[in-house]
Amino acid sequence: MPAPTPSQTVGPFYGYALPFPRGGDVAPAGHPDTITLHGYVFDGEGQPVPDALIETWQPGPDGSRAGVPGSLRRDPATGRALGRDGVAFTGFGRVATDADGHWAVRTLPPGGVSYVSLAVFARGLLHHLYTRAYLVDEPGDALLGSLDAAGRATLVARGEAPRTYRFDIHLQGADETVFLEFPQGPA
Amino acid sequence: MTLTTAGAGAEHHPPRDHPPYRSSRLRHPKRPLVPLRDPEAVELSGPAFGVTDVAALDSDLTRQHPGEPLGERITVSGRVVDRRGRPVRGQLVELWQANASGRYAHQLDRHPAPLDPNFTGFGRCLTDDGGAYSFTTIKPGAYPWHNHTNAWRPAHLHFSLFGTAFAQRLVTQMYFPGDPLFPYDPILRSVSDESARQRLVCAYDHDLSVPEWSLGHRWDIVLDGPSATFFQEGDAR
């Protein structure tokens, strides 16, 4: 069994490379079911993290997890990133935080589950973190049910307005977000 | 299988709490990560990429501008596989880097080394059916940073990789063999195990060199983490 390649931080200068135009527009253009999922990323002193990268992954509204290609669509003539075709639902979002630590994705409600999966990358973070933004505080959810009330609360997005969900990420501190770990490959 | 915490992170990966890397101080969780062993987890599937996601010249960072970039032209190739050694096919590999002088084409990089009008330092490609990727670029320079007195990053390429599952996502850095800065770099040294650190260092590969064009370097990448088949194949003991 090959041993895994270690993780290293994304560093401060990914910004001209990884984010792409409309990386947060996961929902097809103008889709009436579009929801906004947004929030801030904070460090252990409650300061906003202006150089985090948030990736989101989720099933389509029909529950499909197949992943349609085309998230990062490129112009073949210029090589420029176009960012999706406005039609297909790829399930993948990628946004950098702003100078105030804010991020936002516009997507469709996930089918079959009540959460959107998030990966968090940042300068200072040697290995990215996984968490989930639950759009509904699902009573029967095994993960939510395994957490204490405070931990559970960190995973449930707050409905701010119709179709708008707020999900802040605290990398450290009293309100530290619950982060997830998946089993690793065969030893 | 043993459960790991935010601090331990298993022997292969760096701990998120690594005081010599100062920026990690306020940006790592202090509570243990919550292990998730759900065969239905959405994270066991992942995004897909295809022909529309890359343009023909994306994998050649030396041809994105009218002129030739400064520096030593290199070919960097390897395979992306999972922990079972199975090729990761048709998935996205992204690369970004400083130019030959050690300067990023990023407004916040204030290192007073010259920008190169013929080099941006960003590339991408899809792995082929054997999991292989290949880039043509230039060897980046070392650059200083503010972590400690005389902090210089060894020359490195930043890589971003997707496996077949979101849980296999990897962002890492590739280093060049024999760099005298290795012992002083807290980011490389955050990986505590020497053999694991060595897996971040490419190998000069004479057969990959392109005559009168570029020097060849091989770097294979192994993605950690489960995929959709993980729980069906008896790994989830």
Ligand SMILES: [Fe+3]
């Ligand atoms: Fe760097």
